[in-house]
Amino acid sequence: VTLNVGGRTYTVKRETLCLCEGSFLAELFSGRWERSLRRDSSGSIFLDIDPAVFELLLAWLRDKKIETPERRAPPPNVQKEDLQHFQAVVDYMGLRPFLDLPGLGPDGWAAVNRPQAMLTLGTGPAAAGADSKGLGGASGAA
Secondary structure: OEEEEOOEEEEOOHHHHOOOOOOHHHHHOOOOOHHHOOEOOOOOEEEOOOHHHHHHHHHHHHHHHOOOOOOOOOOOOOOHHHHHHHHHHHHHHOOHHHOOOOOOOHHHOOEEEEOOEEEEOOOOOOOOOHHHHOOOOOOOOO
């Protein structure tokens, strides 16, 4: 599958994108919504999300694809200042249950230390149906 993610082009196996069964990402690329996915002028599927976050998730998915019980896919290495945005995209894609982020706070999500304060990051915009997600324009994909 060829994707245009925020202006960057990626070629990815569909099975990689569908690895986390039941996630919005997997549903989006299951083939069920193929005709309703938004495409750019070259025919690539267009996702209007941050390409830097997508690259982290794609690298993690590729690692997850080859993980073994002895060697689990390492969690994405997200810079502290980008963590809240990363979490929002993970929730948006429905990937939170699949990310194993040990030691980073309740439910595997980070509690970020800020000077003189501790901020526990929220859950992001994971509610509602696919049409509110805006990814590729698929309606009812959730």
